[in-house]
Amino acid sequence: xxxxxxxxxxxxxxxxxxLFAERGVEATTVAAIAERAGVTERxxxxxxxxxxxVLFSDQGEFASRFVIGVEEAPADASPLDAVTAGLRAGEVLxxxxxxxxxxxxxxxxxxxxGLQERELWKMAGVAxxxxxxxxxxxxxxxxxxxxxxxxxxxxxxxxxxxxxxxQARELPELVEDGLRALRSLTVA
Amino acid sequence: xxxxxxxxxxxxxxxxxxLFAERGVEATTVAAIAERAGVTERxxxxxxxxxxxVLFSDQGEFASRFVIGVEEAPADASPLDAVTAGLRAGEVLxxxxxxxxxxxxxxxxxxxxGLQERELWKMAGVAxxxxxxxxxxxxxxxxxxxxxxxxxxxxxxxxxxxxxxxQARELPELVEDGLRALRSLTVA
Numbered sequence: 359x360x361x362x363x364x365x366x367x368x369x370x371x372x373x374x375x376x377l378f379a380e381r382g383v384e385a386t387t388v389a390a391i392a393e394r395a396g397v398t399e400r401x402x403x404x405x406x407x408x409x410x411x412v413l414f415s416d417q418g419e420f421a422s423r424f425v426i427g428v429e430e431a432p433a434d435a436s437p438l439d440a441v442t443a444g445l446r447a448g449e450v451l452x453x454x455x456x457x458x459x460x461x462x463x464x465x466x467x468x469x470x471x472g473l474q475e476r477e478l479w480k481m482a483g484v485a486x487x488x489x490x491x492x493x494x495x496x497x498x499x500x501x502x503x504x505x506x507x508x509x510x511x512x513x514x515x516x517x518x519x520x521x522x523x524x525q526a527r528e529l530p531e532l533v534e535d536g537l538r539a540l541r542s543l544t545v546a
Numbered sequence: 547x548x549x550x551x552x553x554x555x556x557x558x559x560x561x562x563x564x565l566f567a568e569r570g571v572e573a574t575t576v577a578a579i580a581e582r583a584g585v586t587e588r589x590x591x592x593x594x595x596x597x598x599x600v601l602f603s604d605q606g607e608f609a610s611r612f613v614i615g616v617e618e619a620p621a622d623a624s625p626l627d628a629v630t631a632g633l634r635a636g637e638v639l640x641x642x643x644x645x646x647x648x649x650x651x652x653x654x655x656x657x658x659x660g661l662q663e664r665e666l667w668k669m670a671g672v673a674x675x676x677x678x679x680x681x682x683x684x685x686x687x688x689x690x691x692x693x694x695x696x697x698x699x700x701x702x703x704x705x706x707x708x709x710x711x712x713q714a715r716e717l718p719e720l721v722e723d724g725l726r727a728l729r730s731l732t733v734a
Contacts, residue, residue, distance in 0.1 A: 439732075503703045504696075505727075515691045539689040540696065542689070544626045
């Protein structure tokens with residue numbers, strides 16, 4: 359029996375992150391996540407293969423935003439301008455109302471070295487896909503890989519600032535700050 | 547009884563990487579590593595806590611090279627010039643005769659997602675330490691973190707090129723190529 363679950367995946371993600379923050383990842387069971395989300399364990403396993411995957415399951419969509427931004431940049435854009443378009447397309451996923459959830463998720467990840475490594479892996483995957491999109495635009499190597507990785511460095515730095523305690527500024531502004539810093543690295 | 551073992555750690559590293567490449571990490575035991583290195587298991591555990599650590603155990607010295615390079619850059623160097631000095635100090639560890647060993651190690655890591663994540667973690671740690679050294683020089687955030695991460699992006703990209711099949715050029719030349727690419731990202 360497959361019941362219709364309005365945004366079951368979204369509720370499972372929220373329930374899992376809350377429980378991870380309250381109890382730790384180890385002590386949280388799939389049964390507890392499903393119960394808090396108001397669905398069955400079977401529903402959980404329709405969306406996720408294990409409890410840790412909940413924290414990373416939107417990786418494909420996440421990366422695609424950045425890639426589409428690069429692809430849709432004007433044909434005459436410099437590599438860094440194309441990367442900038444990618445970051446602007448990606449940051450749209452992180453509207454002000456998502457900051458608190460992002461903070462809780464980051465706290466969970468910061469408490470677990472294995473999850474920190476997986477988060478780095480996720481961002482490296484986004485950079486790889488952006489580099490491929492830059493090569494499609496005719497950007498040669500190593501410029502394509504370096505542009506994509508420098509862009510992800512800007513994004514990750516801005517994201518960490520965005521979810522830091524007491525930070526009032528929003529992500530797009532912090533990303534622009536980072537891009538300005540990247541452009542002026544050569545200035546003493 | 548502690549016997550003197552001339553470069554036991556170095557021989558254990560070499561033996562471990564060879565065995566990992568031949569048999570895979572899972573199938574390689576500490577006993578086999580120690581035997582091939584001509585030492586006892588007890589000697590192995592004087593240097594390493596587990597077999598995977600052998601692949602990453604020189605992390606502290608590795609990072610320190612980059613940091614010292616940043617610290618010793620001229621006082622009036624731009625952030626990117628200081629990072630460049632860090633990369634040049636780090637690349638000294640990878641003389642031509644180390645390329646084959648670096649290739650074998652990379653093959654082992656590429657076959658194992660957990661080790662790939664740990665390698666990313668290692669390089670992120672080097673970037674963190676370089677960023678701290680830049681802040682010590684008076685570079686503000688986010689420029690310090692972005693400069694360090696962009697520099698590590700250049701280094702990692704050059705390193706992957708260096709150990710690619712058929713690559714004849716040496717690491718310093720590939721790093722300079724990457725630095726030039728980073729400096730010209732804004733040019734369409």
